[in-house]
Amino acid sequence: AQKVTQAQTEISVVEKEDVTLDCVYETRDTTYYLFWYKQPPSGELVFLIRRNSFDEQNEISGRYSWNFQKSTSSFNFTITASQVVDSAVYFCGGGADGLTFGKGTHLIIQP
Amino acid sequence: SAVISQKPSRDICQRGTSLTIQCQVDSQVTMMFWYRQQPGQSLTLIATANQGSEATYESGFVIDKFPISRPNLTFSTLTVSNMSPEDSSIYLCSVFVGTTYGYTFGSGTRLTVV
Numbered sequence: 001a002q003k004v005t006q007a008q009t010e011i012s013v014v015e016k017e018d019v020t021l022d023c024v025y026e027t028r029d030t031t032y033y034l035f036w037y038k039q040p041p042s043g044e045l046v047f048l049i050r051r052n053s054f055d056e057q058n059e060i061s062g063r064y065s066w067n068f069q070k071s072t073s074s075f076n077f078t079i080t081a082s083q084v085v086d087s088a089v090y091f092c093g094g095g096a097d098g099l100t101f102g103k104g105t106h107l108i109i110q111p
Numbered sequence: 112s113a114v115i116s117q118k119p120s121r122d123i124c125q126r127g128t129s130l131t132i133q134c135q136v137d138s139q140v141t142m143m144f145w146y147r148q149q150p151g152q153s154l155t156l157i158a159t160a161n162q163g164s165e166a167t168y169e170s171g172f173v174i175d176k177f178p179i180s181r182p183n184l185t186f187s188t189l190t191v192s193n194m195s196p197e198d199s200s201i202y203l204c205s206v207f208v209g210t211t212y213g214y215t216f217g218s219g220t221r222l223t224v225v
Contacts, residue, residue, distance in 0.1 A: 035213050043201070043219060045154075050213040091153060098144045098169075099205075099214060101153045 002027040006092055006102035013082055014110050020078045021105045023092030029053075032096055034068065034075045039104070040088040048090075051075065082109045113138050113208045117217030124194055124224050131190045132220045134204035139184035144214070145177070148201040157202075160187045194224045
């Protein structure tokens with residue numbers, strides 16, 4: 001069984017600040033995949049990134065970056081220079097066939 | 112990336128009745144997944160639907176309550192049976208579309224049971 005912990009229920013920052021969302025993924029599987037999704041107020045799920053368990057290389061895509069450390073089971077997500085449009089619920093998930101999701105972090109970017 | 116059409120987008124149903132949700136994908140996929148998102152909560156995997164075999168249900172979900180059909184590689188249905196207000200949720204189907212896009216989700220069916 002997998003367990004995904006997103007300890008931050010809600011984060012509120014002022015626009016242009018950097019913000020990091022934490023995720024801890026626990027599993028006995030040796031091979032697995034980790035994901036981040038964004039769910040804006042409109043409700044759809046937007047895919048952000050997928051990482052393999054054997055790939056600990058950090059990734060940057062525009063204002064988004066991800067840090068995966070297998071030793072600590074952490075898969076954190078950073079938004080640089082946040083914008084109001086980044087306001088959403090962010091879900092971290094993991095698994096091989098079908099996903100187990102964390103409870104989500106509600107990110108509020110204030111103008 | 113695959114495109115998923117999910118119907119209906121929303122419905123209000125009487126308790127004790129059943130609702131069938133349809134999920135159509137624009138490409139052939141081996142596995143389709145059904146999730147539930149209760150109000151203000153995260154997503155929970157209900158079951159995995161493989162074409163030509165019985166669906167595999169997660170702990171806490173049973174076939175009598177959530178029967179699933181998978182008649183071909185592009186289509187699946189989820190039925191919510193004998194509904195109660197506790198079944199009021201968003202139900203989403205999902206498919207894995209590859210390493211670039213990961214899992215794609217349908218737009219969801221918002222179910223309210225009264």
